[in-house]
Amino acid sequence: MLESLIVVLLIGAIAWIGSAIGLTAVFGIVLPYVAVCVFVVGLVRRMIYWAKSPVPFAIPTTGGQEHSLDFIKQDKFDCPNTKWGVFVRMVLEVLLFRSLFRNTRAISFENDPVNNGPRVVYYSSKWLWFFALLFHYCFFLVFLRHFRFFMEPVPACISFVEAVDGVLQIGSPRFFLTGGILLVAILFLLARRIFDQRLRYISLINDYFPLWLLLGIVISGLYLRYFDKAEIAQVKIFIMGLTHFSPVISNLDLNGIFIVHLTLVSTLLIYFPFSKLVHMPGVFFSPTRNLPTNTREVRHINPWNPPSQFFTYPEYEDRYREAMAEAGLPLEKQPKPAE
Amino acid sequence: MAKLPTPQMLMASRPDFPKAAWLDTKPLFAPGSYCYPEKKDTMELLHMPNPHDWDPSAEDWNLPENWEKILCDAFEERLEKHRSLKLFMDICVRCGACADKCHFFLGTNDPKNMPVLRAELLRSLYRRDHAMLGKILGRKIGARKWDKEVVKELFYYAYQCTECRRCSLFCPYGIDTAEITAIVRELMHEVGLGIHWIMDPVKNCSFTGNHLGIQPHSFKEIVEMLADDCETVTGIRPKTPFNEKGHEILFITPSGDVFADPGIYTFMGYLLLFHELDLDYTFSTYASEGGNFGSFTSFNMAKKLNAKMYAEAKRLGVKWILGGECGHMWRVINQYMETYNGPTPDNMVVPTSPITGTVFKHAAATKMVHITEFTADLIRHGKLNLDPSRNDHIITTFHDSCNPARAMGLLDEPRYILKHVCNHFVEMPENTIREQTFCCGAGSGLNTEEIMELRMRSGMPRGNALRYVQQKFGVNHMACVCAIDRATLPPLADYWAPGVNVSGVHELVANALVMKGEGKRTMDLRQEDLPNVDAEEDQ
Numbered sequence: 001m002l003e004s005l006i007v008v009l010l011i012g013a014i015a016w017i018g019s020a021i022g023l024t025a026v027f028g029i030v031l032p033y034v035a036v037c038v039f040v041v042g043l044v045r046r047m048i049y050w051a052k053s054p055v056p057f058a059i060p061t062t063g064g065q066e067h068s069l070d071f072i073k074q075d076k077f078d079c080p081n082t083k084w085g086v087f088v089r090m091v092l093e094v095l096l097f098r099s100l101f102r103n104t105r106a107i108s109f110e111n112d113p114v115n116n117g118p119r120v121v122y123y124s125s126k127w128l129w130f131f132a133l134l135f136h137y138c139f140f141l142v143f144l145r146h147f148r149f150f151m152e153p154v155p156a157c158i159s160f161v162e163a164v165d166g167v168l169q170i171g172s173p174r175f176f177l178t179g180g181i182l183l184v185a186i187l188f189l190l191a192r193r194i195f196d197q198r199l200r201y202i203s204l205i206n207d208y209f210p211l212w213l214l215l216g217i218v219i220s221g222l223y224l225r226y227f228d229k230a231e232i233a234q235v236k237i238f239i240m241g242l243t244h245f246s247p248v249i250s251n252l253d254l255n256g257i258f259i260v261h262l263t264l265v266s267t268l269l270i271y272f273p274f275s276k277l278v279h280m281p282g283v284f285f286s287p288t289r290n291l292p293t294n295t296r297e298v299r300h301i302n303p304w305n306p307p308s309q310f311f312t313y314p315e316y317e318d319r320y321r322e323a324m325a326e327a328g329l330p331l332e333k334q335p336k337p338a339e
Numbered sequence: 340m341a342k343l344p345t346p347q348m349l350m351a352s353r354p355d356f357p358k359a360a361w362l363d364t365k366p367l368f369a370p371g372s373y374c375y376p377e378k379k380d381t382m383e384l385l386h387m388p389n390p391h392d393w394d395p396s397a398e399d400w401n402l403p404e405n406w407e408k409i410l411c412d413a414f415e416e417r418l419e420k421h422r423s424l425k426l427f428m429d430i431c432v433r434c435g436a437c438a439d440k441c442h443f444f445l446g447t448n449d450p451k452n453m454p455v456l457r458a459e460l461l462r463s464l465y466r467r468d469h470a471m472l473g474k475i476l477g478r479k480i481g482a483r484k485w486d487k488e489v490v491k492e493l494f495y496y497a498y499q500c501t502e503c504r505r506c507s508l509f510c511p512y513g514i515d516t517a518e519i520t521a522i523v524r525e526l527m528h529e530v531g532l533g534i535h536w537i538m539d540p541v542k543n544c545s546f547t548g549n550h551l552g553i554q555p556h557s558f559k560e561i562v563e564m565l566a567d568d569c570e571t572v573t574g575i576r577p578k579t580p581f582n583e584k585g586h587e588i589l590f591i592t593p594s595g596d597v598f599a600d601p602g603i604y605t606f607m608g609y610l611l612l613f614h615e616l617d618l619d620y621t622f623s624t625y626a627s628e629g630g631n632f633g634s635f636t637s638f639n640m641a642k643k644l645n646a647k648m649y650a651e652a653k654r655l656g657v658k659w660i661l662g663g664e665c666g667h668m669w670r671v672i673n674q675y676m677e678t679y680n681g682p683t684p685d686n687m688v689v690p691t692s693p694i695t696g697t698v699f700k701h702a703a704a705t706k707m708v709h710i711t712e713f714t715a716d717l718i719r720h721g722k723l724n725l726d727p728s729r730n731d732h733i734i735t736t737f738h739d740s741c742n743p744a745r746a747m748g749l750l751d752e753p754r755y756i757l758k759h760v761c762n763h764f765v766e767m768p769e770n771t772i773r774e775q776t777f778c779c780g781a782g783s784g785l786n787t788e789e790i791m792e793l794r795m796r797s798g799m800p801r802g803n804a805l806r807y808v809q810q811k812f813g814v815n816h817m818a819c820v821c822a823i824d825r826a827t828l829p830p831l832a833d834y835w836a837p838g839v840n841v842s843g844v845h846e847l848v849a850n851a852l853v854m855k856g857e858g859k860r861t862m863d864l865r866q867e868d869l870p871n872v873d874a875e876e877d878q
Contacts (some may be wrong), residue, residue: 001505013423029370036771040672043604045428053422056638057678059746061515063774068701070710071719072755078774079748081701093511100511106439106800110350118350119803120445124768128436132511161352199435201450206472208434213842243361255421279512282430287423287511289640291749296705299677304420306639310646310681311545313654316625319546320555322465327556330582 001194004209008264019256027259029247033267042273043281050285058300063099063286064241068312093289100129102156102322135185138178139214141165144174149239173225183218186211201268206275211280213268220261230255344791346835350799361456362478364527365488366495368396368657369673371792374498377538382531385542385640389531400491400604406530407485413529414425414461417522418469421602424522425515428465429456437506437516442777446796452508454516457496461523464489482510494532495595496553501552501675501782501797502667505742505821508774513731520783525637533636537784540632548592548627555582555624562606562622569607569614572866574858576616578804581620587693588620591648592710593822594726596843602825604864605664605843612714612845615854616694616722626651627708630822634675642679643670648707653684659691659709666740666782666821666844669709675745681740695720709743711752711820720758727762729860731849732870733816734763734838735847736808738801739776742822750774753820753844760851765812771804773873781827794827795834802835809836816840818847 018027065076074081077088078098089190092098105125112119145165147158166174190211193203224230235250241248271277292298314332317324321335344352357364366372373395382390389403403409418425437454439445444452451457459481466473466482473482481490504518529535542552547554553561562579570576580586592609596602613620626647633640652660677683687706690699697716699708715722737757739878743749750773757764771777780798781787795802808814817828817839827842832839850863861872 040434050422050425050429053419053425055422056420057675059423059515059518059674061504061513061745062748063508063745065750068699068749068752069697069719070715072715072751075748097511099509099513100434102509102775103436104440104509106445107349108445110347114811115803118346118799119807120800123766126433132434144401196435198438198450198453199433199685201361202433202435202453202455204433206480233669241420250423274430274470276430279430279432283512285422285426286430286513288507288515295670295674296677296700296702296707297700299704301682302678305678306642308642308646310643310650313625313647313650314435315510316548323554323556325625326514327559329555329559330584 001203001205001208004205005086005212007209008212012220012260012264012265015260016256019254021261023243023252024259025247025249026252027263028249029242031266034189034244035269037270039272043278043332046273046278047285050282054288056302056304057167058295059287061290062293066293079293081297083292086290086292090284090290094283094328097129097133100132101126103129118198118257127188128206131185131188134181135189138182138185141178142176142182145178149236150243152236152240170173171226175226179218179222179225180212183215183222187214190215210268210271210275210277213264217261217264217268220257220264224255224257224261228255228257230258270304343795343834346802349468349795351790353446355448356450359458361450362483363728364451366451366492368491368495369584369647370396371790374534374536374787375789375792377533377535380533381538381542385538385545387531387533388529391531391677392417393532395494397489399533400487402487402490402530402878403450406487406490409529410485410490410526413526413732414464415468415483417525418465421518421522422792423515423518427458427519428462428469430512430631431455431462431514433459434510434511436509437514438723440506441500442503442505442511442514442800443501443680443797446627446780446799447499449499449791450497452499453702454510454565456512458519459502459514460489460493460496461519463464463738476546485684489657490527490530494521494527497527498785499793499797500536501741501778501780501785503778503782504745505741505775505777506562508745521634524635528637534784534787536787537632537635540784541636541640544628547623548623548647549597550596550628550632551594553594553598557570558624558627558712561611565603565607566598566610568864568866569611572862572864573611575614575854575856577613579610582625582655584620585657586619586621586655588618589626589652589655589657589660590620590622590663591626591629593665593668595630595665595822595826599826601829601840601842601846601865602822604846605825607708607864608843608845608847608849611854615849615852616717619693621655621657623651623655629663631668632665634671638675641671641675645676646680648676648825649680649684652687656686656835657868658686658688658706659702660687661705661710663711664711664822664845666742666823667833668822669749670742670746672705672707676707677769681705681816692716692720692766709747709752710767711747711749711756711826714751714838714845714848715755718756723797723848725760725848725851726853727760728871729849729851729869730847731763731861733760733761733847734765734812734814735818736765736804736805737772738767738771738779738817738824739774739818740819741778741782742821743775744774748774753818756844756848757818759849764839765808767804767808771800777801777804779821779824779831784825786823786827789832795831798827798831800834801828802831805832806840808811809839814839816842818842818844822842
């Protein structure tokens with residue numbers, strides 16, 4: 001847990017020192033280019049790696065009533081037998097975290113008055129769902145807002161997102177809700193891992209590292225916007241230079257914390273394809289969710305289906321013919337009459 | 340069998356998490372925590388790889404010399420064969436949503452019984468060989484190398500999972516522990532490690548047609564005895580057609596229902612129902628097993644045992660297959676059968692109920708219909724004369740079996756039937772039924788006596804829910820549609836909610852079924868006196 005925090009701090013410190021000793025070009029230009037390449041190539045490779053293995057069996061998890069008799073109401077989206085139903089199921093899963101929404105927390109009581117003995121009660125527990133949803137949506141909106149730096153003129157939709165995001169009209173520059181909520185959501189996800197005994201037990205450095213990294217990104221970003229009040233115009237010229245493959249640095253006054261922010265984002269991009277963060281494309285591949293539950297209606301083909309070898313009926317009859325004849329069971333071949 | 344602690348003691352004796360990190364703890368092979376190993380000659384007979392004698396509690400498991408290479412290669416091969424495996428190794432974020440969804444974890448509080456850690460046992464090995472960061476950083480990021488202790492750990496926890504898929508329902512990415520457990524069990528079999536309670540039925544099913552090893556003549560004899568019992572109760576002796584060609588329907592049900600109490604009463608229910616309908620059907624002594632313990636062994640073994648169904652349907656020239664009440668049997672039929680052994684023989688057609696004319700379009704490819712789908716349709720069309728008051732002494736609840744619930748979606752068909760054959764039906768708490776149902780604690784081949792305390796632990800969530808409705812609503816009966824449940828729930832009920840009986844749905848159907856020309860019913864199928872009979876006569 002602390003190790004991964006130290007790693008993140010170290011990355012930040014290196015970037016900061018780097019920018020101070022004149023290595024801005026390395027952290028500001030080379031690293032972002034490398035990071036984007038690694039991210040794209042890495043992610044595509046991972047998806048190809050998955051796709052190369054077949055889906056031999058159709059194994060959807062049925063989360064509701066099947067499609068069977070016409071007087072029994074099917075659960076069309078939790079147990080979808082059509083492509084449309086699967087599409088909706090995936091949309092619910094990806095956009096609303098349907099499965100996580102089911103979450104419960106089991107609490108054991110050793111002496112429950114109703115049970116007159118032990119009892120486990122399952123309480124609805126939507127906190128993880130709520131903060132996970134907040135985290136992902138805010139992250140997405142913050143990401144979207146950053147397109148202000150990538151595009152000229154700034155598209156109307158980005159300005160709209162900014163307008164909504166800053167609806168509270170607090171402070172100058174105006175406070176964006178998403179940034180603040182993102183910080184809170186990350187802190188919640190971190191606190192869960194640290195203070196919940198079960199989660200602490202299962203958590204690896206690979207679980208803390210991305211959270212610390214995101215925390216670093218968000219804090220440095222917030223600092224740049226609200227405290228340091230980085231020179232937006234300069235940053236935009238710099239970023240536009242990157243996106244147009246003609247990077248400019250020499251005549252710009254880029255802030256050290258900005259380089260730290262950029263370096264942490266680059267680190268995230270590089271780390272992404274080699275970590276659990278691949279759950280982003282991965283969820284679309286999940287055979288328990290993305291297959292229709294029509295497995296008795298349509299044959300699913302297994303490309304490596306091995307040849308059929310089994311104890312055949314003729315072998316069976318050969319083994320038991322006399323006994324079967326005696327029991328009066330029908331036979332393909334009658335036993336040889338006793339001599 | 341060791342004496343069981345009381346339910347209170349059992350709950351209180353769940354240990355805290357160990358202080359050491361999970362990579363540093365090892366399972367303790369204490370008696371009662373593991374199943375007995377399979378016999379060497381069984382494995383030889385089945386041509387399983389590396390058969391050998393071994394003892395789970397021993398230090399040395401006598402693994403083949405090149406065990407590490409075998410396992411690494413086998414793992415690699417499965418990654419190439421199953422996209423699910425690659426994906427499930429890569430995308431888990433360890434959010435912990437699955438942790439308290441597992442009945443084994445709830446009952447044992449063993450952290451490695453959290454589905455996430457159960458998968459991490461394998462994932463840690465995957466990281467070392469198949470993930471770039473794991474190669475570089477090793478243990479720091481939870482990667483580790485194969486060693487003999489790891490093999491023991493994989494074995495231990497692969498047989499403390501009933502492949503019930505409850506965790507996969509709650510996982511935001513649909514990671515399915517059943518898939519991981521199934522593959523770990525396959526890996527274990529590559530080095531000759533399996534359990535007797537699974538491999539013995541597999542052997543029997545391979546060579547006699549059913550798990551119990553009942554030979555054809557005995558099978559016929561037992562079913563005829565059950566038909567005699569039907570006659571005692573109803574005055575009607577149902578027909579028992581065997582291996583006959585030219586019928587419309589082949590009926591296949593788990594062999595446990597022919598053999599074991601209380602499954603036999605469900606079987607009698609089938610006999611009476613089919614007789615009343617004058618159904619054009621036959622049993623087969625060759626395909627006399629609906630269940631498939633091969634599916635707890637390996638995908639190929641499941642395919643092999645399943646192959647008999649279509650082969651027999653072809654030989655007998657039936658139009659479609661009707662399947663009895665069973666859990667994992669329906670996982671195989673619903674999600675694997677057509678892929679394994681299809682396409683169906685030419686003589687088979689889309690199943691149509693000969694009584695109501697309903698076309699079961701949803702079974703157009705496998706051509707196999709679940710008995711509760713069939714019966715619910717009969718009731719809907721008013722084809723059965725039912726007297727639910729005969730079940731008035733019963734207040735029943737319904738236990739959704741894992742596989743029909745989460746690998747099929749068969750939820751309302753059995754309920755529809757129950758509500759028509761019983762006047763008193765009560766649901767258990769909502770987070771313990773339907774798609775969120777809890778396992779009986781002993782599915783996927785773990786229904787063996789030597790782990791009885793473990794079974795009571797893993798059955799705790801189900802047992803608690805049952806006790807709740809027993810205490811609150813006076814429930815005295817639990818219906819289910821699974822033969823393993825019918826074997827495992829009675830001891831579970833005796834332990835957690837004494838006084839609750841367990842039966843299949845079709846036992847209750849036959850009790851309520853008013854048959855043409857039947858005698859006055861004074862007994863139920865178990866030949867226990869019906870309590871309200873005398874009262875009626877007095878009136």
